Amino acid sequence: MSPSVDQFPQDPAPLYDRVERYILGKIQSGEWGTGHRLPSEPELSRMLGISRMTINRAMRELARRNMIDRIPGVGTFVAAAKPASAVVEIQNIADHIRSRGEVHSMRVIDLCSMVPSQEVSVGMGRPRKAKLYRVLIVHLANNVPVQLEDRYVLPSFAPSFLAQDFSKITPTAYLFSIAPPTESDHLIEAIGAKKVWCRHLAIEVGEPCLVVTRRTWVGDTITSYMTFVHPGSRYSLSGRTRSGGQQ
Amino acid sequence: MSPSVDQFPQDPAPLYDRVERYILGKIQSGEWGTGHRLPSEPELSRMLGISRMTINRAMRELARRNMIDRIPGVGTFVAAAKPASAVVEIQNIADHIRSRGEVHSMRVIDLCSMVPSQEVSVGMGRPRKAKLYRVLIVHLANNVPVQLEDRYVLPSFAPSFLAQDFSKITPTAYLFSIAPPTESDHLIEAIGAKKVWCRHLAIEVGEPCLVVTRRTWVGDTITSYMTFVHPGSRYSLSGRTRSGGQQ
DNA sequence: CAGTGGTCTAGACCACCTT
DNA sequence: AGGTGGTCTAGACCACTGC
Numbered sequence: 001m002s003p004s005v006d007q008f009p010q011d012p013a014p015l016y017d018r019v020e021r022y023i024l025g026k027i028q029s030g031e032w033g034t035g036h037r038l039p040s041e042p043e044l045s046r047m048l049g050i051s052r053m054t055i056n057r058a059m060r061e062l063a064r065r066n067m068i069d070r071i072p073g074v075g076t077f078v079a080a081a082k083p084a085s086a087v088v089e090i091q092n093i094a095d096h097i098r099s100r101g102e103v104h105s106m107r108v109i110d111l112c113s114m115v116p117s118q119e120v121s122v123g124m125g126r127p128r129k130a131k132l133y134r135v136l137i138v139h140l141a142n143n144v145p146v147q148l149e150d151r152y153v154l155p156s157f158a159p160s161f162l163a164q165d166f167s168k169i170t171p172t173a174y175l176f177s178i179a180p181p182t183e184s185d186h187l188i189e190a191i192g193a194k195k196v197w198c199r200h201l202a203i204e205v206g207e208p209c210l211v212v213t214r215r216t217w218v219g220d221t222i223t224s225y226m227t228f229v230h231p232g233s234r235y236s237l238s239g240r241t242r243s244g245g246q247q
Numbered sequence: 248m249s250p251s252v253d254q255f256p257q258d259p260a261p262l263y264d265r266v267e268r269y270i271l272g273k274i275q276s277g278e279w280g281t282g283h284r285l286p287s288e289p290e291l292s293r294m295l296g297i298s299r300m301t302i303n304r305a306m307r308e309l310a311r312r313n314m315i316d317r318i319p320g321v322g323t324f325v326a327a328a329k330p331a332s333a334v335v336e337i338q339n340i341a342d343h344i345r346s347r348g349e350v351h352s353m354r355v356i357d358l359c360s361m362v363p364s365q366e367v368s369v370g371m372g373r374p375r376k377a378k379l380y381r382v383l384i385v386h387l388a389n390n391v392p393v394q395l396e397d398r399y400v401l402p403s404f405a406p407s408f409l410a411q412d413f414s415k416i417t418p419t420a421y422l423f424s425i426a427p428p429t430e431s432d433h434l435i436e437a438i439g440a441k442k443v444w445c446r447h448l449a450i451e452v453g454e455p456c457l458v459v460t461r462r463t464w465v466g467d468t469i470t471s472y473m474t475f476v477h478p479g480s481r482y483s484l485s486g487r488t489r490s491g492g493q494q
Numbered sequence: 495c496a497g498t499g500g501t502c503t504a505g506a507c508c509a510c511c512t513t
Numbered sequence: 514a515g516g517t518g519g520t521c522t523a524g525a526c527c528a529c530t531g532c
Binding site for chain 1: 328432433434435436437438439453454455456457458477479483484485486
């Protein structure tokens with residue numbers, strides 16, 4: 001008896017989709033364990049009575065999802081399960097606040113052109129005494145401060161930066177409108193509140209803060225360097241992940 | 248003059264790949280701005296002298312990457328640039344330590360069956376007084392404590408949990424060997440050190456700690472609930488993101 | 495050498511949208 | 514009715530692998 005991909009004949013799903021699930025079923029049931037060699041494309045094509053192109057599309061999709069490994073000239077194999085890389089998305093603070101039904105507002109503390117600290121200069125790969133635009137903003141949720149944003153921006157990237165009203169548009173949104181970042185990195189730390197932060201966030205010195213430091217690239221140049229300081233008691237990051245690997 | 252996809256005739260890249268880059272070029276150069284309607288598949292097929300199936304594969308790939316929006320019966324449009332969702336991966340602590348060239352070791356403080364706190368019971372959706380397996384471990388990097396792992400495990404998922412030697416295999420690795428999690432969620436907070444943590448991590452009460460709370464699923468059941476406590480001064484999370492959206 | 499996956503084509507049918 | 518994307522097929526050629 002030839003195996004059938006049609007476990008649910010009335011299923012209107014595309015054929016390649018059903019082939020994917022047919023293969024996934026074999027893997028998840030354990031019938032095809034890690035490292036097991038799958039039937040070749042022509043073989044599956046004959047077995048299921050489906051065109052090779054359709055089989056190919058299904059397997060290509062599974063390979064993209066790292067469920068199987070394909071080696072030209074050799075064969076196709078069930079991939080080893082890999083740890084789901086737990087992931088946290090750093091959301092836009094304004095959206096995050098609004099999504100919780102709270103009111104987002106901003107208070108601009110400083111907006112100027114200045115020579116930044118060496119940490120920032122080095123982090124952005126700028127000459128020691130090169131000036132950058134800088135904005136210091138407090139983000140409030142229902143009038144309670146939840147984030148202190150300390151941001152430096154490459155003047156040549158955003159020449160009109162100093163003319164913006166950052167109580168109305170977030171620096172993130174403004175810079176995004178010039179050009180969306182192509183890349184970014186970030187560092188998350190727990191740090192005791194520094195004295196400078198306290199008056200803006202209405203917290204005590206030493207109180208645990210969640211600090212996110214982030215750089216954004218547009219092409220090859222670093223366009224912005226920023227630090228987000230959140231009172232630990234009023235802000236946290238969360239996320240949910242479907243397994244990236246197998247199963 | 249008909250446009251050519253062959254800007255680099257000696258380029259050995261597959262045709263669909265060159266078609267993708269041809270389209271991306273139009274978008275990134277601004278010639279086709281956000282919302283611009285792309286030529287239809289048959290149209291591009293004629294324009295470039297390439298089979299419709301190949302055009303389709305290229306466009307399907309671009310749609311998967313959210314570079315274009317496709318509406319059956321209507322057309323294909325340049326997608327709006329979306330904020331790259333900055334993302335942080337929560338790495339396996341042992342790998343993380345080793346990748347920095349340090350020596351990872353563990354000290355088991357507790358391994359037992361117990362009724363957990365209500366927070367854990369509720370978090371795992373268990374009856375109020377149901378027992379769970381629990382392990383409390385300190386992870387050390389070069390003999391310096393960097394993580395306190397407080398983990399609860401569903402007994403029916405890992406019946407032999409209490410018989411393991413968790414100074415040799417991490418709970419994460421052991422549970423993974425039973426069945427890789429299919430899903431997980433997580434919460435990252437900055438919290439002042441509680442008294443219980445201090446002796447294990449060699450820190451002072453109130454010192455800022457980076458706390459990650461995580462649950463893992465296998466199928467529909469929550470198999471494990473864990474809290475990772477890191478001294479803020481000795482541990483941080485980092486990551487890098489290529490833009491998820493456009494350009 | 496035969497077998498594998500990677501690619502490409504021409505043509506076809508379909509459901510859906512717009513006119 | 515004509516256009517659009519979605520899918521599927523049969524057949525073809527290729528580079529590469531392993532025997």
